[in-house]
Amino acid sequence: MAKSNKKQAITMKEIKRQKFLLIWSAVFVIYGIIFYYVPLGGWIMAFQHYKPKTGLLHSKFVGLDKFKFLFYDDVFLKVIRNTLAMGILTLVATFIMAIAFAILLNEVKSMFAKKAIQTISYLPHFLSWIIVCGILHDALSGSGIVNEVLVGLHILKTPINFFAHPGYFWPIVAFANVWKETGWNAIIYLAAITSIDPCLYEAASIDGGGRWAKIRHITLPGIRPTIMILLIMNIGNVLNTSFEIPYLLGNGLIKSVSDTIDIYVLTWGISQSDYSLGTAAGIFKSIVSIVLILIANSVAKRSGGERLF
Amino acid sequence: MKFRKYFVTLMAAAMATGMLTGAVSAEEYSDDQIKDYTMFIAMPGSEKNDGNEVKEIIAHKIGGRVKEIWLTGQTDAEAVGTIIASGEYPEFINGGDAMAALYDADVLVAWDDYIDNYPNLKEMYTDKEWDMFRQEDGHIYWANVFGNTYGMSKATTHNDEAFWIQAKVLEWAGYPQIETLDEYFDVLEKYYEANPTLEDGTKVIPYTMLCEDWRYFCIENAPEFLAGYPNDGSVIVDKENMQIVDYNTIPIAETYFRKLNEEYSKGIIDIEFGTQTYDEYIAKLSTGAVLGMCDQWWDFAYTVNDVFKQQGLDIAGCNYVPLGLVAEKGQENRWHTYGDTLNNSSGVAITTSCDDVEAAFQFLNDLLDQEIHDLRFWGVEGVDYLVDENGLYYRTPEMRMQVADNEYKASHMCDYSYMPQWGGTSKDGINAMTPTEQTSEFFEGLAEPLVKCFEAYGAGNYPDMIHSVVEENAPWFPMYSFSNAMTTETEGGVAWTKMGEVKHEWLPKVVMSDDFDTTWAEYMEAYNATNPEAFLAEMQEELERRAAAAAE
Numbered sequence: 001m002a003k004s005n006k007k008q009a010i011t012m013k014e015i016k017r018q019k020f021l022l023i024w025s026a027v028f029v030i031y032g033i034i035f036y037y038v039p040l041g042g043w044i045m046a047f048q049h050y051k052p053k054t055g056l057l058h059s060k061f062v063g064l065d066k067f068k069f070l071f072y073d074d075v076f077l078k079v080i081r082n083t084l085a086m087g088i089l090t091l092v093a094t095f096i097m098a099i100a101f102a103i104l105l106n107e108v109k110s111m112f113a114k115k116a117i118q119t120i121s122y123l124p125h126f127l128s129w130i131i132v133c134g135i136l137h138d139a140l141s142g143s144g145i146v147n148e149v150l151v152g153l154h155i156l157k158t159p160i161n162f163f164a165h166p167g168y169f170w171p172i173v174a175f176a177n178v179w180k181e182t183g184w185n186a187i188i189y190l191a192a193i194t195s196i197d198p199c200l201y202e203a204a205s206i207d208g209g210g211r212w213a214k215i216r217h218i219t220l221p222g223i224r225p226t227i228m229i230l231l232i233m234n235i236g237n238v239l240n241t242s243f244e245i246p247y248l249l250g251n252g253l254i255k256s257v258s259d260t261i262d263i264y265v266l267t268w269g270i271s272q273s274d275y276s277l278g279t280a281a282g283i284f285k286s287i288v289s290i291v292l293i294l295i296a297n298s299v300a301k302r303s304g305g306e307r308l309f
Numbered sequence: 310m311k312f313r314k315y316f317v318t319l320m321a322a323a324m325a326t327g328m329l330t331g332a333v334s335a336e337e338y339s340d341d342q343i344k345d346y347t348m349f350i351a352m353p354g355s356e357k358n359d360g361n362e363v364k365e366i367i368a369h370k371i372g373g374r375v376k377e378i379w380l381t382g383q384t385d386a387e388a389v390g391t392i393i394a395s396g397e398y399p400e401f402i403n404g405g406d407a408m409a410a411l412y413d414a415d416v417l418v419a420w421d422d423y424i425d426n427y428p429n430l431k432e433m434y435t436d437k438e439w440d441m442f443r444q445e446d447g448h449i450y451w452a453n454v455f456g457n458t459y460g461m462s463k464a465t466t467h468n469d470e471a472f473w474i475q476a477k478v479l480e481w482a483g484y485p486q487i488e489t490l491d492e493y494f495d496v497l498e499k500y501y502e503a504n505p506t507l508e509d510g511t512k513v514i515p516y517t518m519l520c521e522d523w524r525y526f527c528i529e530n531a532p533e534f535l536a537g538y539p540n541d542g543s544v545i546v547d548k549e550n551m552q553i554v555d556y557n558t559i560p561i562a563e564t565y566f567r568k569l570n571e572e573y574s575k576g577i578i579d580i581e582f583g584t585q586t587y588d589e590y591i592a593k594l595s596t597g598a599v600l601g602m603c604d605q606w607w608d609f610a611y612t613v614n615d616v617f618k619q620q621g622l623d624i625a626g627c628n629y630v631p632l633g634l635v636a637e638k639g640q641e642n643r644w645h646t647y648g649d650t651l652n653n654s655s656g657v658a659i660t661t662s663c664d665d666v667e668a669a670f671q672f673l674n675d676l677l678d679q680e681i682h683d684l685r686f687w688g689v690e691g692v693d694y695l696v697d698e699n700g701l702y703y704r705t706p707e708m709r710m711q712v713a714d715n716e717y718k719a720s721h722m723c724d725y726s727y728m729p730q731w732g733g734t735s736k737d738g739i740n741a742m743t744p745t746e747q748t749s750e751f752f753e754g755l756a757e758p759l760v761k762c763f764e765a766y767g768a769g770n771y772p773d774m775i776h777s778v779v780e781e782n783a784p785w786f787p788m789y790s791f792s793n794a795m796t797t798e799t800e801g802g803v804a805w806t807k808m809g810e811v812k813h814e815w816l817p818k819v820v821m822s823d824d825f826d827t828t829w830a831e832y833m834e835a836y837n838a839t840n841p842e843a844f845l846a847e848m849q850e851e852l853e854r855r856a857a858a859a860a861e
Contacts, residue, residue, distance in 0.1 A: 052393060052414040074838075075810070142581045143512075158576075163584040164821065252520055252813030253583040253821075270390030272797045272806060273410045 046280040052273075066280040076264060076281070083260040083285075086173050086246070087238035093174040095234065097182045099227065102189035103215055118190070121183025129244035132180055136172065137163070137249060163249065166257040173245050188230065189223055196222035228300055232308050236293040239285050261285045338372040344668055346375045348657075349392065350727045351385035351405035353587065355715065357723055363684055364723040371681060373672035375401065375725065384522050386410070398660035400669055403727040406523065408451055408655045409794045412444055418659045419448035423670045429677035430670070433457055433729060434651075441653045451656035454727060456649045460734035463746040467606055467631045467771035470530070470540060471644050474601040476758040477626025484765035488638050490535070490568050497600050498577055507598055514599045516572065517579035519590045519608075520817050527604050528569075528582075528816050532562040535636045539643040539782070540650075542789025543805075544848050551856065553788075553849045555841060557812070561636045563829060569820045583817030595620075597627035606631070606771075615713040618756075626758035633775035645777035650786070654793040657728060676728050679736040685724045686743040688712065693722070694744070702740045702747060709754050712744075784859030791851045792844075800840070801847030807839035 015022065041056075046066055048059040070076045101121070108114040124132065139145050140162040147159035162168045200218050209217065243262040250258035259267075261281055269278015293308070300307040356379065357364060368374040378399065380388050389407035392398060393414045404411050411417055424431050424439070433452060434442075442449045458464075472493055478500045479485075487493050494516070501515040519527040530542065533556040538545045545554040556562060572578050579585075585593070593599055594609055595616040602609075610629070617623040633642040659669050675681055687694045687702060693712060694702045704712070711717050724730075731742045741747040751770065752760075768774045795802035815832040822828035 075807075142579075159580065161580045161584060164580070164817070251584045252525065253817045255810065255814045266387065268797070270394060271384060271386035271407075273390055273393065273413065274797050275394075 043279060043283055045276050046283050048276055050276045050279075052275075062276075066276045067284075069277060070280055070284065075259070078256055079259050079261055079264045080288075082246075082257055083239055083242050083262075086170055086242045086260065087240075089170055089174045090177045090241050091234055091238055093178050094181050094185060095231065097178050098185035099189055099223075101182050102186040102193060102223075103219055105186065106190060106193050106219065107211065107215075118183065118187075122187060123183070124180045125184035127180065129180075130248060132176060133245060133248035136176055140172070163251060164253050166254045169250075169254050169257050172249070173242070176245055177241070189226060192223040192226040193219055229308065232293065232296045232300060235296040236289055238292060239289050338369050342372055343368045344373050344665070344672075346373060346401055346663075346669065346672070347378060347399040348375050348401035348403070348727070349378045349388070349399045350403045351380050351388055351407060352403075352727070353381065354379035354726070355719060358720045361719070361723050362721045363688060366689070367676075367681055367684055367723065371672060371675035371678070373668070373675075375672075375728075377725070377727070398662040400660060400663040401657060401728075402660055403454070403655070403657045405655055406793045408658065409796050411658065411660075412450055413796065416661050417450040418661060418663065418666055419450055420452070420670075421448050423666070424449065427670050427674035429674045430729060433677070433731075438651055441651060442656070451658035452729065453652050453656035454729045456651065457731055458649050458733035459731040459736070459742060460738070462733050463741040463748060464732065464772065465746060465748060465751040465770040466610070467645055467775055469645050470526075470534065470603065470605045471631030471775060472531075472601065472603045472634045473629035473631055475597075475599075475626060476628050476630050476756075476762045478600050479630060479762055479765075480626060480758060484762065487632050488635060490565065490634055490636075493601070493632060493634055494568065494572050494577065498572075498575070500600060501577065507596075511596060511598045514579045514593065515577045516601050517585075517590065517593060517599050518569075518582045518602060518820075519585065519587065519604065520583050520813065521585070521587050521590075524587055524608065525813055525816070527602065527608070528820075529812055530556070531603050532556045532559060532565050534642065534644050535565055535634060536561045537635055537640050537642055539786065540646060540789075541787050543792035544788055544845070546783065546785065546788060546852060548783065551852065553845050553852055555845055557808075557836065557841075558833070564636065566816070566819050566829065567825055570822060570825045573820050574823075578820065583821065597622040597625065601629075615715070618710065618713040623756035624758070626756075628756055628759050630759070630762055631771055631774050633777055641778050642775070643777050643780075645772045645775045646782065647772075647777070647779050648782040650782070652787060652790045652793075654790040673729055676725060677731065682731065682742065683735070685730070688722055700737060700739045701749065702744070703749060703753070704744065785852050785855035788848060788852065792848065795844075795847070799847060800843040802844075804840045804842075804844040808836065808841055808844060811835050811839055 050059045142159045150156040242260040246258045265278040385405035386407045389404045497515040594613045633644045
């Protein structure tokens, strides 16, 4: 971490010395160019009236027409709202739950119990979304277990169809993410916690600090850098979190809250074969993601904490 | 294992050829001469097992074998869009409503140069009908495989839409005349009150509706029929004024949805109707717990009736009987389509990925050979059907039970159901092309409650239950073949897509609403905002084009 920050002149000798490192990094740069930058050439579709028949080279250019269509389309505006809402709700819920879970787990003294809980809690991460959504769909259906319990306990008079009411959808999405990812996300925080110097805890005990004080003044500050970095990275992913669940659990009735940018791209780009419109929506999404990362990063920078770049 | 499978196949093939009388006797193709094709079908379906017996027999006779890949979990447009984006095509494709996208992508082989060499294929349509398949560039790229009657029609089913009701409900109610929605729901309500559960304790669902993807017609298009018009699908054609009418906004639509809303709040309509998938819907119907629904026969009957037969639910009177409901008592209806429906917007196509186009056409052609056609739909003689002294095909009760078994269907039967086929009379002049249309088979296979029900209403078959007007299809019929093929290239096409989205969202909402009038007004506002006029104008133009073309 604390290497000298003095700028070194790049000499031939230095280059020779790092020959293998340079060759290896070149491999990754080339990989990046081929798989991340070359495909960006496809963005040109967004400014064309692209047809598979005419291809990239011969399709007609239409300027910003596709973007105009997007922003005059009420559905697209709703879709942006839904994507952001689901993304942020999911981010906040999974983030807080993972940290809280890691700290609680860290407080468990029995090694066996701790390991068992950890293993059990991160197992759902390995289930694919289609399975998780299947379980949710059955559990929350009109004759599913949730309704049976609620009716059995006389909390509800008649079963409700959870997927027929727009109000329930976002919380269901956030809940599904929490259920699936909490255990997994907690692993990184647990690792960060173990790297905290045990002397600090000892010192706190001597000063009369209880568990709560130790969590507040040692554990949390200790994993703060990890939290910040993960937060910034996850903010960049906010718009990416919402394809599988809305796609698998959405239906015509709650379209207005369940459709996201990715689903919009699928509907128009693939189903209606308007690749140009799909690309335009995709570009918009990428730009928003970049802006979000920049904002998060600069906020972190200003508050003097860890940051990505 | 491999040897055994091979042996069984060979035995089956040998048995079949041994017993077949007439034209083809020896196997014509050896294993390494058989060409393997794949076919994508933009519909959900059941896969055949490898080594399916009839498939192997057909392969050895005509030298081709097709692996059918069905739609799973996606919409047809999504699946076809993904195939186009990937650039890899199966040799055969039946893209449902997404055929236009395939044409746009320029990946289909034009039929024009080939069609004359393949008499069985050519025979499917008249020249005038073939012309209807021509796309903008003047070529034919696909042929619809359904709705073709050879010789005299033998139709005994109502292969159309209707409000369906279980035979046992009608029996319980003493076979009343049911003509209107009010009467229909009245019977359902009364029966449900008296029988809230099945014998095994399953809760009865008096009425359910399917709203998933394109199958939302089950909730959406009843107003056109209630108003007495035929299945033009996306619009009503007012013949007198030659005017396109939007059935979504006619007063009958509002009355219909108001009735549904009432029934929903009474607990008569399934609470899951708005969110259930097609599979869930079929599973629900298969339990026998659903008393009624509005649907097309082909959308549920093939699967559900076979399950009923296997489970003995047909004897319990669970089979569905169609009712030709109308808005006003005594009004005429057109739920049943008597003539053939030519839907030129979809069909089977050969893609440019096929390296031997001629062999592919030959294969399609040979599938229509009467002997092969019999194998596809009747099965193997002596195993799946018998022939009496007059040459009439028939099945024993055991055979009927066997062919209704899913396991058996996967391992033995192979109808290539989305390949060219005929309905109507067999070329032998005696039998029907398919067992479902064989009159004697139909009555033999009919469960007792259905027989009693038909007798009570004086009906000889399903269409008789409906009392539709018997008339020839109008030359522009069905208009849905035009709207199905619309793309977002045109203003009307964009409007059509958006109208669909709005209806998908609002129709179930309207039914579930606590305050019908407000929700209906909101729906109408959202609907009108999609610019339906642009869609209707393009439909009007097409109607005039079709009418003019027919007058020529």
